[in-house]
Amino acid sequence: MSDKKIKNIFVQGKIEPAFIADSIAKHSSKTGIGGHSIFMGQVRKDEIAGKLVAAIEYTTYEPLALEKMHEIREAVFAKYPLSCMHVYHSLGTINAGEICLFVFTSSAHRKPAIDACSEVVERLKAELPVWGKEIFEDSTHQWKENM
């Protein structure tokens, strides 16, 4: 346990498309990689009882979330032959249409990258203490709940 390095996955505000492009570009020197898989979560303008979602405000219990993410990362690295994994989750107010989650896995061949990416997304949605408050266009709100 003593050698574990807990990475911070949280960024304040939306995830910029340029940041995602840069992340991809940074891997061009890692020539053992043959496949990348990327998932991006985008805030959806849901219509609920006639009201439209304008934004989602994300909050977290950071120490627990980072501990849990570390556990997920270790488990997924142990299960799949991955070259790397990057996870970024937004905090604060993210408008509809903006990116709030970015998961990026790479491996020598496509299958582990695709499977690991999907597993990380499913696990973090179920296990990370993060809460999304859907703010409607009329400033009222409701709390999201992941299935």
Place this chain on the structure above:
Amino acid sequence: MKIEIISFGKIAEFISDQKIDIAEIADTDSLKMHLETLFPELKGMKYKFALNNQLVQANSIINQNDILAIMPPFSGG
């Protein structure tokens, strides 16, 4: 005995972060009942505890100055 409670999401709308005296309550199962009396809005809600940054999976002993997080269902991603 005093502990600190912190809450998140919709639970933070009616329970503010505070120190509370829980008298002789010694474990998380009893504390759950006590909190539902103090904060009736909790009744019927789904929520989990974390004690000192550890998710509570089974009834756990509480000590003086522990930090108890009250967490509604997660909705990240």
